[in-house]
Amino acid sequence: xxxxxxxxxxxxxxxxxFATSYDLxxxxxxxxxxxxxxxxxTDDLPSLKxxxxxxxxxxxxxxxxxxxxxxxxxTNKNVWRFVLKASDNNGYISVGFSESGNMVESxxxxxxxxxxxxxxxxxxxxxxxxxxxxxxxxxxxDISKTTIVRQASxxxxxxxxxxxxxTTPNTKLIYAVGSQPSSNDHMLPMHSSMSKSTVDFTTxxxxxxxxxxxxxxxxxQWHGIxxxxxxxxxxxxxxxxxxxx
Ligand SMILES: *[C@@H]1O[C@H](CO)[C@@H](O)[C@H](O)[C@H]1NC(C)=O
Ligand SMILES: *[C@@H]1O[C@H](CO)[C@@H](O)[C@H](O)[C@H]1NC(C)=O
Numbered sequence: 331x332x333x334x335x336x337x338x339x340x341x342x343x344x345x346x347x348f349a350t351s352y353d354l355x356x357x358x359x360x361x362x363x364x365x366x367x368x369x370x371x372t373d374d375l376p377s378l379k380x381x382x383x384x385x386x387x388x389x390x391x392x393x394x395x396x397x398x399x400x401x402x403x404x405t406n407k408n409v410w411r412f413v414l415k416a417s418d419n420n421g422y423i424s425v426g427f428s429e430s431g432n433m434v435e436s437x438x439x440x441x442x443x444x445x446x447x448x449x450x451x452x453x454x455x456x457x458x459x460x461x462x463x464x465x466x467x468x469x470x471x472d473i474s475k476t477t478i479v480r481q482a483s484x485x486x487x488x489x490x491x492x493x494x495x496x497t498t499p500n501t502k503l504i505y506a507v508g509s510q511p512s513s514n515d516h517m518l519p520m521h522s523s524m525s526k527s528t529v530d531f532t533t534x535x536x537x538x539x540x541x542x543x544x545x546x547x548x549x550x551q552w553h554g555i556x557x558x559x560x561x562x563x564x565x566x567x568x569x570x571x572x573x574x575x
Contacts (some may be wrong), residue, residue, distance in 0.1 A: 369535045371401060375413070380490045381475035382411055388534045393505050393525040397486065400425065400503070404531060410493040411475075412439075417543065418485045419507050422518065426504035427471075428454060431526065433504050434458060437469035440518055441478035441489035442510045449478035450511075451489055454518050464518035466511075502528050 371389040376504055386402040397417030405411055416423040426438030441451040455468035462477040475492040493499055506521035 331354075339378070347445055368536075369399070375401075375488075378481060378488055379510065380413065380488070381477055382490070382492060384411075384413060385401060387411075387413065390534065390539060392503070392527050392529070392536065392539050394506055396423075396505070396525070396526070398423075398505050398524065408496055410495060410499060410531075412491055412493070414439075414441075414489045416487050416489075416507070418480055418487050421507055421509045421522070422511065424506045424508075424518070424521075426506070427500040428502045428504055429500050431502040431504075431528075433506075433524070436500070436504060436534075437471055438506075438518075439469075439471070439473065439476075439489070439491050439516060440511075441476070441487070443478060443480055443487070444510065446476050449480075449489075450516070451476035451478050451491060452516060456518075459520070461517045461519050465514035466518070471499070489497065495528055498531060501530060502526070530533060547551050 368542040369389050369391050371384075371387050375387075384401065384403070384407075387403045389401045392398045392400050396419070397415065398416040399414040401415065402411060412425070414423060414425050422440045422442040424438045424440035426433060426436040428436035430436075436456050438454050438456055439451065441449060442453060443449040452466040453466045453469035453471055453473050454466060455470065457463045457468075472494040473491050474494065475490065476561055477491075480487055480491040480560060504524060504526050506524040508519045508521040508523075511518055527539045529539075531537070
């Protein structure tokens with residue numbers, strides 16, 4: 331192989347490498363996944379009078395379109411404290427902890443504020459998809475210190491709860507919003523919207539915490555990379571053919 335041909339191939343591979351790493355970086359920014367999901371806890375939380383201090387909480391933006399931010403702290407080896415912040419939707423907000431990643435067979439905590447009363451927070455074991463499969467005061471967590479309040483100045487809901495557990499709660503989280511349960515039976519109505527992510531409570535990182543990028547973009551990127559690769563090969567072959575003449 332003569333030296334100019336070698337240089338052509340070398341430059342082609344450099345360019346392909348550059349294009350590939352550029353596209354991966356781009357993907358990260360769009361997906362919002364990875365390790366940069368933790369945000370600063372800037373809210374004026376003490377004025378909301380939670381049943382526990384939120385002084386050293388970690389805050390992670392988990393579902394942008396519904397204003398969901400998960401705040402949590404592992405206070406000692408058996409106590410996990412959570413505050414779920416969300417845009418006020420006049421309905422329920424919930425977070426489920428799932429082993430499989432599916433809503434069914436997860437334990438969820440849901441809260442809402444009836445128009446004529448105090449906030450209600452309940453735990454649900456989601457045994458199926460129908461409302462009747464979601465009975466109140468079921469679920470696998472030992473929960474306490476529950477409250478849900480509205481911050482009028484921001485139109486945000488804050489739902490607080492504590493889980494006593496010797497093991498880490500399941501990290502595949504499922505978020506949902508829906509209309510308020512009826513005051514007779516408190517069965518959880520089917521969600522109107524839901525989202526999922528995986529939060530690593532120790533490293534404070536989150537997978538899939540932003541809305542996913544448009545489904546076509548992944549194809550575009552791969553077409554782009556392969557197109558570039560093909561173009562580089564054709565270009566190299568053309569040039570080398572010329573050199574050989
Ligand atoms: C928050 O962290 C500081 C510094 O580590 C500590 O002194 C304080 O006790 C913590 N507060 C709570 C409520 O955990
Ligand atoms: C949870 O653990 C804390 C600290 O050990 C304890 O004070 C509290 O009573 C426990 N709550 C429940 C519901 O077991």
